Amino acid sequence: MKSVHSLRPRTNADLPVVASWVPNAEALYAFAGPWMTWPFLPEELDDLHRRPGATAWMLDTSDGEPVGHVQLTPVDDALRIGRLIVAPSVRGEGRGRRLLRLALDHAGARGVSRVQLGVLASNTPARRLYESLGFVADPETLDAPMMLMARDI
Numbered sequence: 001m002k003s004v005h006s007l008r009p010r011t012n013a014d015l016p017v018v019a020s021w022v023p024n025a026e027a028l029y030a031f032a033g034p035w036m037t038w039p040f041l042p043e044e045l046d047d048l049h050r051r052p053g054a055t056a057w058m059l060d061t062s063d064g065e066p067v068g069h070v071q072l073t074p075v076d077d078a079l080r081i082g083r084l085i086v087a088p089s090v091r092g093e094g095r096g097r098r099l100l101r102l103a104l105d106h107a108g109a110r111g112v113s114r115v116q117l118g119v120l121a122s123n124t125p126a127r128r129l130y131e132s133l134g135f136v137a138d139p140e141t142l143d144a145p146m147m148l149m150a151r152d153i
């Protein structure tokens, strides 16, 4: 496995790369929930201006190949992690965990004390990843299609 270093800010050149990791409507639903509809156009990712304070980040290999993406949005006194995705060709190799840990470090560096996210109850890989890093489901959403999860930094 190629090694990974830190997160870098997303650029416009990354938009089609990230979009290429979402091959169909089902994958789009897992990635973005019900807020985006298929077909998924790269420019639809470019909506940070609609989310005050939001930032978007890429994970590269040490060779500079983009392999992961995450968006961080301030929500009240917490930071919301969203649009987490790893390139399909390198899933299951620890990139998602690395990406999430770096996002948590970033949140901590911003002085945020709590992080939250939404995940489809049916998205087992993502739920397992979040649970393994200490995210706990809001009991009120346990039976909902979209679960809210959170943890302290």
Ligand SMILES: CC(C)(COP(=O)(O)OP(=O)(O)OC[C@H]1O[C@@H](n2cnc3c(N)ncnc32)[C@H](O)[C@@H]1OP(=O)(O)O)[C@@H](O)C(=O)NCCC(=O)NCCS
Pocket (backbone or CB within 6 Å): 030, 031, 032, 083, 084, 085, 086, 087, 090, 091, 092, 093, 094, 095, 096, 097, 098, 118, 119, 120, 123, 124, 125, 126, 128, 129, 130, 132
């Ligand atoms: C969710 C996702 C980001 C995980 O990335 P990844 O690089 O494959 O994950 P990792 O290799 O870092 O695995 C970390 C943990 O996630 C869980 N996990 C990953 N893939 C899994 C799978 N296919 N089945 C069950 N659990 C899985 C495991 O707990 C794993 O830990 P382990 O290897 O010790 O068992 C990736 O599957 C993805 O991009 N999915 C499509 C987009 C998406 O659903 N995003 C989440 C939106 S809420």
